[in-house]
Amino acid sequence: MRKLLVFVFVSLFALIGVIGCQEGGSNAAATQEKSHLQQILERGKIVVGITLTFPPFGMQNAQGEPEGYEVDLAKALADSLGVELEIVDVVGEARIPSLETDKIDVMLGNFTRTLTRAQKIDFTDTYIVAAQRMIVQKGSSIKTVQDLAGKKVVVLRGSTNAEVMKSLGIDAEITYLATGAEGVLAVKNGQNDAFVEDSNFLAYQAKMNPELEVVGDALSLKEYQGFGIKKGDQQWLNYLNLFLFDVNYISGVNDELYMKWFGTNHPFPRNPEY
């Protein structure tokens, strides 16, 4: 019995080692791979990852088709390339793994550019700017960020908000959930006191759920969202940056789309003065 156990363990760890080696091997080959830009043009299709549980950035209409601000932006991107668009629903925590495993060509998904993330993937320039605020039930005692201490607060797995709260020294009881819809539901049900998320997203949720309201100053400094792509594909990055420069400053498509989905002008400059 003991011999068998030892054998099983040794073979299991050997297997993990082999997987590790293969990963390393395939990566060496990947550096010589074609740029995603070439791949997309050759296959005539772009695969875009969007979080479809995060209205109005990404959601599904009654027919189950994707729609939203980022979906429209993805359409503009596919049009600019002259290729077909395929949208894949990717939740927050799956964004980086999906890019690393080439399941998608580019990730939209309200993706905040952080230094930790930039060690794993590459980010384009900014297309939208947000601040983190809180959604609570109307009449809640929570008015400012400091009121979150000791309260039950939802953050999404894969978001930066738990770390931000820790760094502010706010000792809240944190609940980790997977989707924005669950976070809103938890506050609506009274199972959690507040849900910390992107101000653009929360404003839309408060509009849809009149019993909820968005409160608080910005929890963190402003966040500059970009598209995420697999690390090391400079050609693809250049193309996407030029695309964003075009929709942001030349054609103005981005401002039109923001107005269409959020009903206001974009609140912050996308290209801040340092």
Add this chain to the structure above:
Amino acid sequence: MFLDWSIPLKNFGLLATGAGFTLVLTIICFLLSMATGVLFGIGRSVSNNKPLYFLLTAYIEAIRNTPVLVQIFLIYRGLPQLGIYLSPIAAGIIAMVVNNTAYIAEIMRSGINSVYKGQWEAAKSIGLTTADTMISVILPQALRNVFPALVNQFILILFGTSLLSAIDVRELTQVAYILNSETFRTMEIFLFVMVIYYVLSLICTTILGWVNKKFFPAIHG
């Protein structure tokens, strides 16, 4: 891709706590499911009470033909609309017990039905009541017959608790998800977690295998 094993190793304490909680949850859920499952199994195999039989059948069919994740959401997210508020852990345990009771009831029913009917007649002839016969004659033999199936169900519960991560019960999978969302070391963390699940499952089957040998030695030697 280079694999950085320091992330799971540095957070081994966190993962071990999650694994411990997974084990505790599994044992609680299994014992509670056994208690109700045995009763329901008896009710469905020997009871002559038609309404009871119909009710139990309806329950078992409804549960066995719907996904457990949906049941978990219904209990944790749905019940608050009726004013019933449960903590994630309580809701998780209830959902797992409601689900596994149905399976264990079916296992027990098959076990009870597998006991030769001569055993009933023999017990009756020496004057045992129906309840006595069930407790002292039929159930021990039924348990022996279905023990491997029960061990199987125990392992299914062990893995099934990972679904409770959806409602933020801090068992092994949820701990891994949180760690993953802070470090993005997906491959390392989840391979490590797989090994932990494997070890847990191995420990449980070994112990339960020993229990099987000790309490239900093979009849035919």
